[in-house]
Amino acid sequence: MTIRTVCTALVIGACWSPPLVAIGATTQQEPTAGRKPQVEMVHTLGCVEARNDAAAPWWLTRAAEPTVTKRGVFNSDQIAEIGETALGTRQFQLVGVADFLTAEGLLRSGDRALFTTPDQVNATGELRDGRTVLVKGLLIETDGDPRINLVAVVGLEDKCR
Amino acid sequence: MKQVLIVATGILLALSLTPAPVSAAAETPTYNQDVGPILLSNCASCHRPNQIAPMPLLSYKDVRPWARAIKAKVEAREMPPWFADPRFGEFANDTSLSTDEIATITAWVDAGAPEGDGPAPVVPRFSEAGWAHSDGSDPDLVYDAPFEWQIDAEGESPNFNLYTPMPFSESRRVSATQVRPGNYVATHHIVTGLLSIPPGMVVGTGSAWKDGPTTDFTMVRDPDADPEVLKKLAAARRAAASGDAEDDDTDAEDAEEDPDAAEAAAAARRGFGAYIPGVGADVAKPGQTREIRGDLFDHIFWNLHYQATGKPETARPSIGMWWSTEEATTRVRTLGINEHTSEGLQLVAEPPLPRGERRAAGQVGQGLNPLLAPIPPNAANWTVTGIGAFQNDAIIQSLFIHSHVRGKDFTWVLTYPDGREDILLRVPNYNFDWQLSYDLVEPLKVPAGSTVKAVARYDNSRNNRRNPAPHKDVYWSEQSWDDMFLATVSYTVDESGTEND
Numbered sequence: 001m002t003i004r005t006v007c008t009a010l011v012i013g014a015c016w017s018p019p020l021v022a023i024g025a026t027t028q029q030e031p032t033a034g035r036k037p038q039v040e041m042v043h044t045l046g047c048v049e050a051r052n053d054a055a056a057p058w059w060l061t062r063a064a065e066p067t068v069t070k071r072g073v074f075n076s077d078q079i080a081e082i083g084e085t086a087l088g089t090r091q092f093q094l095v096g097v098a099d100f101l102t103a104e105g106l107l108r109s110g111d112r113a114l115f116t117t118p119d120q121v122n123a124t125g126e127l128r129d130g131r132t133v134l135v136k137g138l139l140i141e142t143d144g145d146p147r148i149n150l151v152a153v154v155g156l157e158d159k160c161r
Numbered sequence: 162m163k164q165v166l167i168v169a170t171g172i173l174l175a176l177s178l179t180p181a182p183v184s185a186a187a188e189t190p191t192y193n194q195d196v197g198p199i200l201l202s203n204c205a206s207c208h209r210p211n212q213i214a215p216m217p218l219l220s221y222k223d224v225r226p227w228a229r230a231i232k233a234k235v236e237a238r239e240m241p242p243w244f245a246d247p248r249f250g251e252f253a254n255d256t257s258l259s260t261d262e263i264a265t266i267t268a269w270v271d272a273g274a275p276e277g278d279g280p281a282p283v284v285p286r287f288s289e290a291g292w293a294h295s296d297g298s299d300p301d302l303v304y305d306a307p308f309e310w311q312i313d314a315e316g317e318s319p320n321f322n323l324y325t326p327m328p329f330s331e332s333r334r335v336s337a338t339q340v341r342p343g344n345y346v347a348t349h350h351i352v353t354g355l356l357s358i359p360p361g362m363v364v365g366t367g368s369a370w371k372d373g374p375t376t377d378f379t380m381v382r383d384p385d386a387d388p389e390v391l392k393k394l395a396a397a398r399r400a401a402a403s404g405d406a407e408d409d410d411t412d413a414e415d416a417e418e419d420p421d422a423a424e425a426a427a428a429a430r431r432g433f434g435a436y437i438p439g440v441g442a443d444v445a446k447p448g449q450t451r452e453i454r455g456d457l458f459d460h461i462f463w464n465l466h467y468q469a470t471g472k473p474e475t476a477r478p479s480i481g482m483w484w485s486t487e488e489a490t491t492r493v494r495t496l497g498i499n500e501h502t503s504e505g506l507q508l509v510a511e512p513p514l515p516r517g518e519r520r521a522a523g524q525v526g527q528g529l530n531p532l533l534a535p536i537p538p539n540a541a542n543w544t545v546t547g548i549g550a551f552q553n554d555a556i557i558q559s560l561f562i563h564s565h566v567r568g569k570d571f572t573w574v575l576t577y578p579d580g581r582e583d584i585l586l587r588v589p590n591y592n593f594d595w596q597l598s599y600d601l602v603e604p605l606k607v608p609a610g611s612t613v614k615a616v617a618r619y620d621n622s623r624n625n626r627r628n629p630a631p632h633k634d635v636y637w638s639e640q641s642w643d644d645m646f647l648a649t650v651s652y653t654v655d656e657s658g659t660e661n662d
Contacts, residue, residue, distance in 0.1 A: 037552035038609035039578075071499040071550070073532065077512035095580030096612050099502055099546055110582035114248075115572045115589075120618060122544030124507050136500070138550050140578045140610040149578055149612050151500040151548045154507055 042066035042148070043136040044092070045085055047160035050129035058094040058127065060148065062087045062160065066139055074136070074154060082134055083156050093147045096137065100127040100153040124153065132157040190269040191277020192221045198282045199262050200224060200231075203241050205284070206441075211291025213345045213438075219284050221276045228274040235263050242439065242595045246587035251602040292481050293441030294337055300481030304328045304461075308378050312347045312467045312474040320639060321370045323378040323463045324358070329455040336450050336485035338433040339442035344476035349466040349641065351478055353432040355458035361386040361394040364460065428492065429454045432461060433480045437563075439595035442481070446558075448490035449653070453482065468641070493558060496650040498547035498615060501529060505544075508532045529646060530637035536567060536644065538632045541622040543567075545646045547615045554609050555652040559600040560586050562615060563647040566593050566627040567635055569620040571648075578610030585613070593627065604653070615648035 046063030064085045074082075098109035099122065106123040107113045126133060133155050137148040190196055200208075200218050208218035217223045224231070234240035235258055243257035258266075269275070286297030294300075307325055312318070342348035358364060358380065367379040382391065433453070434443045445451065467476065501508040510532060529547075536543040562571045568591040575583045586599050623631045629642065636643045 038554065039552050041550060041552060071497060073500060073508050073510050075510040075512050079509065095578070096576040097580075098582070099548070099614065100507075103505075110574075111584055112574075112582075114584070115246075115570075115587055115616075120542045120544065122502055122505060122546050122616065124502050124505050126507060138552065138578070138610045138612065147578065147580070147610075149550070149576060149580075149610055151550055151612060152507060154509065 039138045039140060040066075040068050041071060041136065041151075042139045043069045043082060043134060044090070044148075045082060045132065045134045045156060046087060046090070046092070048094075048127055048129055048131045048133055056093050058097045060090075060092045060094055060133070060135060063090040063092055064088040065090060066092075066148075069136060071151075074134075074152065079134060079154055079156075087132075087161055091145055092139075093145050094127070094135070094137075094150055095147050096150045097127055098123070100124050100150060102128070126153040126155040130158075130160055131155055132159070132161050189272040189275060190265050191275050192224065192269070193277040193279050193281055195265050195277075196224075196269045196274075197221065199258065199265065201282055201285055203256050203258060203262075205287070206293065207241075209287055209291075210289075212293075221281065225274055225276075228270045232267055232270040235266050238263075242592065242597075244588045244590055244592060244595065244597065245599055246589050248587070249584040250586050250599070252586075253600040253602045254597070291341070293339055294481075294483060295442070295444055298483065300337075300339070301484045302328065302482045304480040304482070306343075306463065306478045306480075308376060309343075309475050309477040310465065310467065311374070312344070312476065313469060314472050314474075315469050317469070317640075318373070318467055319370050320464055320466045321373065322380075323369065323376060323465065324356075324364045324380055324460045325378055325463070326364075327355070327455045327459055327461060329453075330459075332456045333453045333482070334450050334485045334487070334489075335445075335453055335482050336487065337442050337444040337481075337483040338453075339481040340434055340436040341479050341481070342436045342476055343478045344474055345438075347467050347470050347474040347476055348436065348478075349468045350464075351436040351466075352464040353434065353480065354430050354462050354464070355432045355454060355460070356430065356462050357457070357459050359394075361390045425492075429457060433482070436478070437596045438593070439597055442483075444483075445485070447487070449493055450485040450487050450489045451492070452489075466639075491653045491656050493651050493653055496549045496551065496555070496613070496652055498549040498613075498648045498650075500548040500550075501532065501545060501646075502548075503533055503543075503545045533637045533646070535637075536619055536621045536635040538634060539622045541620050541624060542569070543619040543621060545617045545619070547617075547646060547648045549613045549615075549648075549650060551607055551609055551611045551613075551652075553654060555607050555611075555654055557585070557601060557605040557607055557613075557650055557652045559598045559651045561596075561598045561649045561651070562588065562591070562617065563596055563645060564591060564593070564617065564619065565641050565644045566629070567619040567621050567625065567644045568593060569618045569625070571618075572616045573648075573650075574614045574616065575605075575607065576612045576614065578608055598651075607652075613650055615646075617646055617648070619644060 044064050044066040046060040049059040049061045051057055051059060065088055098106045098112055101109065101123055102125045103118060103121040103123045106121050107116060107118065133153050135148060135150055136152040137150040140147040140149060204218050207214040208216060210217055216227065238257070241256040241258065243255055245252060245255065288294065288297055288299045290299055292299055308323060340351050340353055342351055361383055362380050363383040364378060365381040366375060366377050367381045368374070369376050369379060428451070463478065533545065560573050570589045571591055572587045573585040575585050621628060621631055621635050637645060639645065
């Protein structure tokens with residue numbers, strides 16, 4: 001499928017003529033492959049809690065009820081609006097955290113150190129113990145606490161509200 | 162003791178009958194026995210007439226003058242071109258040589274590159290016309306563009322679009338397509354697609370771009386069009402120019418409403434594929450044939466980008482099509498990479514402006530580019546990470562990344578719903594001249610709830626030999642002197658729906 005992929009990639013943002021942009025826009029928006037999603041994309045906000053648990057070190061506690069959301073980057077108006085939401089009582093285990101930790105945290109994650117040196121780290125540092133954050137990710141229901149596989153983390157306050 | 166001697170004799174006998182690796186053997190490798198088969202399997206698909214490579218390597222006579230250069234290139238692993246880190250993933254289109262194969266070539270060259278006895282190795286079947294289908298066949302239909310583009314010796318030209326009639330008016334199922342540039346050196350890329358010329362417009366004579374050369378294949382106003390139609394068209398153009406058009410985000414909105422239909426429509430418009438350096442024919446895997454919808458679209462659009470070579474050039478691109486009677490059982494889909502971080506920052510967009518102000522502010526049709534900060538002068542490890550999400554079970558087929566000459570290295574990481582991470586692919590030395598797709602040997606089933614991350618680094622320093630201007634900021638656009646971050650995952654789903662049960 002080499003060329004189809006290439007074609008898709010080239011037209012996304014590469015060309016500004018209407019037909020090409022149309023293709024690109026559609027290609028970037030395939031959230032469910034035509035089916036009801038098995039897993040919802042959600043956003044919520046809550047407090048980050050780092051636990052001394054190697055199997056599940058990162059949690060979002062006092063979290064608001066998650067809201068089904070769209071893909072794509074937040075805009076600043078959305079962040080301000082969602083940021084007004086009151087915290088709640090939900091808690092979620094956070095996974096896929098590496099890119100949102102500190103540089104040191106990313107380098108300790110999985111196999112990241114195999115291809116990343118300290119001067120090459122792209123880690124946002126938004127996920128730190130005790131902060132209030134807005135997160136977006138895939139909501140995974142489990143027998144225990146649900147998980148969120150993160151795609152975005154935006155820091156709202158340095159302390160938990 | 163006797164038993165020991167018998168065993169030892171047996172081992173020696175077995176060893177003497179087992180062909181030893183050439184690297185360890187006393188015998189000198191020859192072209193006919195050892196080197197020819199390696200070169201024909203791994204190099205000749207490009208090193209043959211009418212291909213991108215500068216010389217053919219199909220026979221001993223072809224190869225002998227280049228023996229020392231071949232040794233240098235294979236020892237440096239510059240040829241065959243393959244850029245994936247062997248520690249991660251296995252890829253069906255991996256053309257890299259094994260250590261033993263490189264040792265064989267080296268030993269052969271060091272021994273004077275002998276031809277050897279016996280018959281010459283059999284040359285695989287290739288298209289004599291230069292097409293690149295993996296089975297060596299020629300297309301069932303070749304469409305030669307009705308234009309021959311003239312490229313100036315110097316200067317820069319933008320992307321531009323030309324429009325030519327579809328060669329058929331029915332839906333045709335294809336097992337493969339290929340876009341050939343007609344001039345490899347001067348062609349930066351060609352993207353094709355399908356469209357129908359809108360009311361009030363025709364394909365006719367006009368400028369290829371503002372103040373550009375005249376061509377007979379641009380879209381111009383239809384002089385015979387109904388004045389009312391023209392009036393509506395003018396209003397639509399004004400709206401589009403201001404970003405106020407009704408259809409600014411139509412596709413995106415359609416995709417939210419009915420993603421499958423929107424994706425199917427996009428697939429229908431995708432046409433015959435693209436030409437970019439290093440890419441050959443797009444051959445469908447079993448069950449993945451596709452339809453070229455001549456019944457829905459009356460024209461091919463060609464998005465063309467040429468580059469000056471120092472002398473005047475011409476290029477007449479062409480399209481090859483291989484028909485198929487096989488029903489498609491699945492469709493290859495593309496996962497959007499929709500969230501991004503860069504240089505330690507979560508990317509956040511500006512609030513959307515009122516419709517009439519969007520285009521001027523760069524909020525229409527430019528994707529990620531406006532969100533990325535320029536790469537500063539001399540930055541050697543500028544980072545961008547893109548994240549995509551699988552909301553349904555999927556089967557990853559291939560991975561692709563596109564950047565320009567500052568692209569340095571790329572790594573694809575899969576995060577499972579339980580938090581485990583796997584590195585799917587690492588390209589430690591990205592090469593703009595070889596924009597390869599990486600096709601998994603074993604398509605990878607990933608459960609709903611997984612995410613993929615494309616971690617990219619860019620080098621705007623002097624250490625990047627391809628960097629034309631390490632002292633300048635690098636902005637983000639489709640032009641080669643700027644840079645891009647485009648990452649895609651091609652995947653299929655179990656169309657029977659059983660994976661959802």
